[in-house]
Structures are given as structure tokens and as C-alpha cells.
Amino acid sequence: MKQIKILLTGAAFAADLHADAYSRMRDKAKIVAIADKAADRIEKLANTYGFTDFKAFDDYKKAIMETDCDVVDICLPNFLHHDAAVTALSQGRDVICEKPLATTVEDAYDIINTAEKYGRRVYYAEDWLGSPALRKAREIIDSGAIGDLTFVRARECHCGSHSPFAQKIKYCGGGCMVHLGVHPVGFMLALKNNKWKELVALTSGGGENNLIHRGMEGEDWAGALMRFEDGTTAVLEANYVTSGGMEDVIDFYGTKGCLHTDLTFSSALKGFSIPGFDYTVEKAEVTTGWANPAVDEKYNLGYVSEIGHFLDCIANQKDADVGLRGIDGYETLKVINLIYKSAREGIKIINNGLEAK
Numbered sequence: 001m002k003q004i005k006i007l008l009t010g011a012a013f014a015a016d017l018h019a020d021a022y023s024r025m026r027d028k029a030k031i032v033a034i035a036d037k038a039a040d041r042i043e044k045l046a047n048t049y050g051f052t053d054f055k056a057f058d059d060y061k062k063a064i065m066e067t068d069c070d071v072v073d074i075c076l077p078n079f080l081h082h083d084a085a086v087t088a089l090s091q092g093r094d095v096i097c098e099k100p101l102a103t104t105v106e107d108a109y110d111i112i113n114t115a116e117k118y119g120r121r122v123y124y125a126e127d128w129l130g131s132p133a134l135r136k137a138r139e140i141i142d143s144g145a146i147g148d149l150t151f152v153r154a155r156e157c158h159c160g161s162h163s164p165f166a167q168k169i170k171y172c173g174g175g176c177m178v179h180l181g182v183h184p185v186g187f188m189l190a191l192k193n194n195k196w197k198e199l200v201a202l203t204s205g206g207g208e209n210n211l212i213h214r215g216m217e218g219e220d221w222a223g224a225l226m227r228f229e230d231g232t233t234a235v236l237e238a239n240y241v242t243s244g245g246m247e248d249v250i251d252f253y254g255t256k257g258c259l260h261t262d263l264t265f266s267s268a269l270k271g272f273s274i275p276g277f278d279y280t281v282e283k284a285e286v287t288t289g290w291a292n293p294a295v296d297e298k299y300n301l302g303y304v305s306e307i308g309h310f311l312d313c314i315a316n317q318k319d320a321d322v323g324l325r326g327i328d329g330y331e332t333l334k335v336i337n338l339i340y341k342s343a344r345e346g347i348k349i350i351n352n353g354l355e356a357k
């Protein structure tokens with residue numbers, strides 16, 4: 001298999017997650033360029049993963065125009081996804097894009113249309129779909145071991161985003177629902193092939209109305225109830241009011257059993273430290289006392305499998321699985337914006353373009 005040539009745009013947190021995955025697949029992937037405004041981030045990333053022989057750029061646009069690559073991997077702040085994706089696609093490159101696909105539904109639609117226009121593909125990086133535990137859970141559900149799936153409860157929560165762009169809606173598209181809820185919503189839509197029927201939602205409202213983060217424009221708590229075409233129901237939640245580390249918890253209930261997954265606290269390691277561990281789990285404020293230090297957190301959260309799947313798809317010029325295509329990023333963002341609409345207007349949304357009180 002030929003090595004896929006990658007231009008990595010952004011060299012911060014998400015780029016580190018992708019770089020870790022690429023570094024495990026050196027036979028399949030070659031980082032040919034990295035773009036970030038901050039040169040020290042590029043250097044740190046390259047040193048961490050031993051990338052050599054790549055070109056460094058201080059601007060993603062210049063990098064896209066000047067790099068000979070197969071795919072542009074977008075790990076930039078949300079408000080740059082649209083411009084970076086459209087620029088890359090119109091240069092004839094495939095695109096891997098971090099969540100959310102864009103900050104507005106219109107921009108997300110434009111991205112998938114541009115891909116179609118230039119005959120390229122968009123790969124939407126929803127890591128939950130690569131998570132080994134969730135892949136196994138889906139296998140078990142498909143085997144019939146818990147009977148017919150009737151109800152799913154899923155959440156991603158932590159204490160707040162590290163990114164300055166997360167504070168303003170124009171830079172990110174919303175609050176915790178677009179940042180974190182994008183995972184449970186995207187996962188559930190993938191599970192049901194985007195076939196949903198109705199939803200109703202509440203959020204903390206943003207700003208002064210927030211539970212804790214009053215300086216943030218977007219909401220810091222959001223919950224949605226969804227019903228799918230086959231009758232399965234789901235409670236999907238996101239919040240920034242959770243201390244102690246990131247919670248990624250998904251419960252599945254069937255007519256003959258249930259399954260419980262905990263992606264961040266289910267480590268095989270448990271320990272107690274007075275000075276503190278170097279690291280325990282993502283977003284843990286402290287590492288002292290009792291903790292479950294993660295064992296290969298990036299693998300367990302799904303980034304390795306997600307990136308591996310994209311590399312195989314790019315090599316074979318095929319679409320990604322359901323949930324990981326550009327269209328799924330668009331559908332997810334559409335639902336998230338309907339969640340906001342439901343909460344804002346106090347209405348139930350029916351998925352036929354009509355709304356019911």
C-alpha cells in the first residue's frame with residue numbers, strides 16, 4: 001500500500017490525537033506538512049511523534065496551496081473548518097475534518113457540495129465510532145445478545161474547553177452541545193443511519209443563565225430526548241459542569257439485556273498517589289489521591305481506529321462508514337442546531353420539516 005501524504009493543519013490538542021494515530025501507521029501515512037500559526041506547537045508535535053522531513057507553514061491556506069498531498073487533515077478551530085475544507089477540496093484534495101464539520105449548517109452543506117463538485121471526499125472525524133468498546137457494543141447489539149435495542153443514554157461531559165475559541169458562538173457554533181454533544185448525537189445518528197423522527201431539548205441558555213460558566217456565550221449544560229424511526233429512544237447529554245475528568249458514558253438497553261460502557265474511567269489500572277500521577281484522564285483537574293490512570297487513552301477513545309479507517313478509505317478511494325462521512329457531519333450539525341431551536345423556542349421538532357408544540 002502506498003503511503004498517504006498528509007497535510008496536518010493545526011498542531012494543538014486535536015492534531016496531537018491524530019498525530020498519535022499517524023505515528024502508529026507509518027507504513028500507511030506520511031506527514032508531508034504541518035501548518036500552525038504557532039511554530040513551537042509544530043516543533044513540539046514533530047518531536048513527540050518523531051516526524052521529520054516535513055514542511056512547516058504558519059498559515060493553513062498557504063500550506064494547502066503549496067503542498068503536494070493526498071489529504072488535508074483539519075484540526076483547526078471550528079470557524080476555520082469551512083474555509084480550510086473548501087480550499088482543500090477545490091485544490092483536488094480529500095479532507096479529514098474534526099468535529100463539528102462547520103459552525104453553521106449552511107457552511108457544512110457547502111463543504112459536502114464542494115466535495116461533490118470536485119469529486120473529492122470528506123471524512124468526518126467522529127472518534128466514538130472508532131472506540132473499541134463502542135465497536136464491540138455494536139457487535140454485541142447486532143448479535144441479538146441484548147434483544148432489540150429500545151433505549152440509549154449517552155453523554156460526554158467535562159469541566160470546560162481549554163480553547164479560547166470555545167467562548168464565542170461565532171468561533172465555534174454553540175456551547176457544550178456542539179463541542180461535546182456532537183459525539184453522542186453523531187454516534188446515535190450513525191447507529192440509526194440518520195433516521196430520526198422527533199426531538200425535544202433543554203439547555204442552560206448561555207451567558208448569565210449558565211450553571212457555572214457565565215462568561216461563555218454558549219450553554220454549559222444541554223440535554224436532548226430523541227426518538228428514531230424504528231422506535232428506539234435516546235437521552236443525549238453534554239455539559240461543562242463535570243469535575244474530576246471527562247465522562248464518556250453510554251448505556252444501551254434492549255428487550256433481553258443491557259450494556260454499559262465507560263470510555264474514560266474503565267482503566268485496568270487503579271491507584272493512589274500522594275504527590276499525584278503525571279496524568280490520569282483527560283480534563284482531570286487534579287491527579288492526587290485515588291485515580292484510574294488511563295491505559296492508552298487515545299486508542300480507547302477511538303482516534304487510532306478512526307484514522308486507520310480513513311487511510312484505508314483514501315487508499316481505496318471509497319467513502320467512510322456511516323457516521324464518518326462528510327454527510328454525517330452535516331446531519332449531526334443539523335440535529336444539534338435543531339436541539340438549540342427546540343430549547344430556545346420550547347418546541348418539539350418533528351423530522352419532516354414541521355414543528356409541533
Ligand SMILES: NC(=O)c1ccc[n+]([C@@H]2O[C@H](COP(=O)([O-])OP(=O)(O)OC[C@H]3O[C@@H](n4cnc5c(N)ncnc54)[C@H](O)[C@@H]3O)[C@@H](O)[C@H]2O)c1
Nearest residue numbers: 010012013014035036037059060075076077078098099163
Ligand atoms: N474529536 C475530539 O475529541 C476533539 C478533541 C479536541 C478538539 N477537537 C476539535 O479539533 C479542532 C481543533 O481544536 P484544538 O483544541 O486542537 O485547538 P484550537 O481550537 O485551540 O486551535 C488549533 C490550532 O489552530 C491554530 N491556528 C489558528 N489559526 C490558524 C491559521 N490561520 N493557520 C494555521 N493554524 C492556525 C492555532 O494556533 C492552534 O494551535 C476543533 O474543531 C475541535 O472541536 C476534537
